Amino acid sequence: MTNHTKIFEISTAEEFESRALDIFEFQIEKNSVYNEFCNYLGKSRDCVNQIKEIPFLPIDFFKLMRIVSSSSSDETIFSSSGTTGSITSKHHVTDISLYEKSYLKGFELFYGNVSNYCVLALLPSYLERGGSSLIYMVNDLIAQSNHPHSGFYLNEIDVLIEKLIKLDSEGQKILLIGVSFALLDMVEKHQLQLKNTIVMETGGMKGRRKELIREELHAMLKKGFGVETIHSEYGMTELLSQAYATENGIFKSPPWMKILIRDPEDPLTLLGSGKTGGVNIVDLANVNSCSFIATQDLGKMDNDGGFEILGRFDNSDIRGCNLMVL
Numbered sequence: 165m166t167n168h169t170k171i172f173e174i175s176t177a178e179e180f181e182s183r184a185l186d187i188f189e190f191q192i193e194k195n196s197v198y199n200e201f202c203n204y205l206g207k208s209r210d211c212v213n214q215i216k217e218i219p220f221l222p223i224d225f226f227k228l229m230r231i232v233s234s235s236s237s238d239e240t241i242f243s244s245s246g247t248t249g250s251i252t253s254k255h256h257v258t259d260i261s262l263y264e265k266s267y268l269k270g271f272e273l274f275y276g277n278v279s280n281y282c283v284l285a286l287l288p289s290y291l292e293r294g295g296s297s298l299i300y301m302v303n304d305l306i307a308q309s310n311h312p313h314s315g316f317y318l319n320e321i322d323v324l325i326e327k328l329i330k331l332d333s334e335g336q337k338i339l340l341i342g343v344s345f346a347l348l349d350m351v352e353k354h355q356l357q358l359k360n361t362i363v364m365e366t367g368g369m370k371g372r373r374k375e376l377i378r379e380e381l382h383a384m385l386k387k388g389f390g391v392e393t394i395h396s397e398y399g400m401t402e403l404l405s406q407a408y409a410t411e412n413g414i415f416k417s418p419p420w421m422k423i424l425i426r427d428p429e430d431p432l433t434l435l436g437s438g439k440t441g442g443v444n445i446v447d448l449a450n451v452n453s454c455s456f457i458a459t460q461d462l463g464k465m466d467n468d469g470g471f472e473i474l475g476r477f478d479n480s481d482i483r484g485c486n487l488m489v490l
Contacts (some may be wrong), residue, residue, distance in 0.1 A: 167261060171420040171448040172269050180422060181215055184446055187455050188218050192246075195233040197225060198454050205432070206403040216434050220426070220458035222442045227400045228252040234452040243295035244401040253401045258452045263404045267301045268308065268450040272419040274408045277361070282311040282331055286342035286350070287366070289316050297401055298366060302341060311336075321346075325354045333439045339364060341397070344381055344431070351388020364395040364408075375474065378413050378473075398473060402457055404449035407471075414470040420448040423471045429456060437465045440474060 168488035174180050189209050192199050198221055202208070205438075206221045225231055228251075236258040244253040249316040257263060271278055283306045290296040306314040313331060317324040331338055341349075346366055363385060381395040398415050407415040407423070417423060424444040427433040436439045443461040450457075462474045 168259070168451045169265060171264055171451070172229050174419045174448075177413070180419065180448075183420075183448055184215050184422075184455070185212070187448055187451055188212060191233045191454060191456075194281075195231065195454060197221075197229050197231055197242065198233070198456075201225075206387055208434065209257070214289055215422075215446065217225065218446075218456050220424075220431075220456045221454050222458050223253070223402055223460060225249045225454075226255060228256075229258050231453045232256050232258060233454065236452070239299075241295060242297040242300070242401050243329070244295060245289065245296075247278070255401050255453060258405070262452070264298070264304065264418070265299070266405045266418075268304070270406055270408075271305065273418055274410065277337075278305050279309045279310055281309050281314075281337050281339045281362075282322060283309045283314040284328060284338060284340045285316045286321075286324060286340070286346045287316065288346055290341055291316060291318055297404075298399065301399075301406075305339075321353060323331075323351055325350060325356070328358070329356065332360050341366065343367075344376075348388075349380075349386060355388060357390035361391065362395055363389050364397055365397075366397050368475070382413070387433055400459070402450075402453075402459075403447045405447045413472055414466065415473070416470050417433065420447040423463070423465060425471075426458065428462070428477070431458060437467050440464045441459070443471070443473070 167236055171183055174183060177396060192202050192209055201221055202219050205219050212218055238256045238258055239260045240257050241328060242255040242257060285302045285306065287299065287302065290299050313327055313409045315331045327456065328338065328340065340361055344365050344367060347363065365385065385394045393411045396409040396415070397406055405418060405421040407417045409415045409423065425435045425439060425441040426444050428441050432441065443459045443463040445456055445457045445459060447457070448455050459475045462476060463471050464474065
């Protein structure tokens with residue numbers, strides 16, 4: 165476990181499985197919280213021989229404890245958004261270079277070199293607070309694009325629309341990345357017909373608007389921006405990797421990240437493709453925290469390894485909450 169960047173060289177399912185099992189052994193030894201959780205389930209290193217046998221840590225642990233598999237000091241702490249008075253997740257990152265490698269290599273796999281784009285970011289709800297991993301990533305993508313007009317636009321929708329129309333008409337490749345409510349604000353002000361722009365939503369109304377199902381949201385955005393498809397990014401505070409949906413809301417993961425679906429009634433049982441359940445994530449870039457996370461998202465996988473996000477568990481629907489009591 166000395167060279168963590170080897171995960172970015174994974175090219176086959178066999179390599180992924182082997183690396184995941186190595187990281188499981190490393191984390192059950194080095195991560196005291198994960199070790200105690202695995203012991204509670206009666207799962208030791210000796211009885212885990214394949215990915216489907218690895219215990220997945222409930223994501224709420226990131227709200228309650230410092231989840232680390234490293235003796236190094238924190239280089240940064242990412243935190244989630246939350247309502248007033250709520251407990252937010254904190255991801256203690258001891259090697260920020262792993263995050264930087266993960267999102268840059270992941271972006272390149274799906275979209276090519278970011279230097280080919282002008283990156284326009286409309287992420288007001290994230291900019292208005294500190295500790296956002298998304299802002300960290302987008303800020304670096306803006307810098308790496310090296311385009312004079314790349315940047316964040318907080319409350320400057322009219323300026324952004326004018327710039328977007330001008331650059332797109334000049335044939336400049338553009339990545340417009342925004343939170344859903346802000347993108348809707350844009351198309352309510354101006355109907356566009358973009359030819360050279362990727363519109364990418366990062367999800368969520370953040371309490372600013374009524375939540376919409378994906379199909380309805382994307383239909384409104386496609387019409388408003390005049391594009392054939394809306395792209396989506398799937399990431400979270402507790403992860404150091406992202407998945408992307410380039411069409412039809414079907415997400416694909418980079419080779420060092422994998423989605424599994426668990427039975428919503430039995431969190432220790434995994435489901436096959438086409439069945440709806442809780443989303444478990446293997447993120448090998450999380451080698452210094454926990455790579456095996458049971459999220460509160462609902463989703464399903466297809467036969468090609470893609471996945472859809474269909475919503476979230478209500479608190480009343482979450483099974484196995486007693487696993488939080490260690």
